[in-house]
Amino acid sequence: MPTPRPAILSSIRSLISAFTSKASTPAILAHFTSSPTPLVHEHGSPLFQPFLPFIGRDFIGLKAVGEYFDLLAQHLAISDATFDDEDDWVVDPQILTVCLRGRARFTSLETKESWLETFLWRVTLSEDLTGESEPDAGQGLKVQEYRVWADTGAAFLASRGELKDLESANPSNVRRSVAGAHEVDEVLGGEDYPIKDKLGAGLSFGGSSG
Template sequence: MSSRADLLSAAQSFCSAFAAGSSLDTVVAFFSTQTPPLVIEYGLPAFAPFLGRPFNDTNGVVEYFTSLTNLVQIDGMTFSDYVVDAEVRKVSVKGTGRFTWRETGQAWDETFTYTLDFDDALKVTKYQVWADSGALYLARTGKLNALVN
């Protein structure tokens, strides 16, 4: 069984690497090769191509992060309030950052949450994201600034 400290360290390492804009290969290396990983960012699939559908296995992880980073610029991402459940090898964390839809240049500040499940090698098996898909959609369609300015 993984200790609380081990799980916390694994989650912090993943979050720090992603927040630092690490390479796709670096981010993907945090995901399990023992168990096919699953990535899902909840939201209406019509809002963005990376929302509301499961991305399965390593190819899915690559597809999710490629789509996300090609469409959205992320700045100033920070993480706090880690909650660790060592019994089920799961960590939830609150994040904040500034997100910009690249095509329109419209940006919003956001608070979001991740839940990360880990295998016995401390690699991510399931990555779930809950974020502000409404702001994302409005930024994508160029309507966000009219509502917040």
């Protein structure tokens, strides 16, 4: 029997709340399973690791997941985070996985350079097994797998203090993208390539998002 959709969404909302409220690492870890073993992976080239050690590697286990969020907090400040409406999330209740998109301003703590960014989360949930009697379906859901796709290029340049050089070389593009950042991501496609359907529009409640 699939886990009730409201239970899945509630767990994701709790994770978002921790993210947007700049919760401490211990507070964030409370949203992850201890058993089964959790995993965090922010996708990107391992070549970035000397500057961005949280990118391009697996963080496996609760202690390692805490290390990921500690490293993230040591290198980047995150502000003005927002997420798409729940109607736009892709939810697969069979594998307890949700894909959703967020936006935020990121700032390199070393160079103070900042940028606006759109990122994608793929979050897989699981019942947190603690050896106690199993709760009702969905009542013990926590994050088992957390994957992020973000603008690693901007993060890398900002960590080296070189993002401003790129912006200086393309000032008109930067002004245009910053001024319309909230609009650009809302409209996928255009006159030359009109959008056909919203992501996930063809999925049924019991379908799979992959």
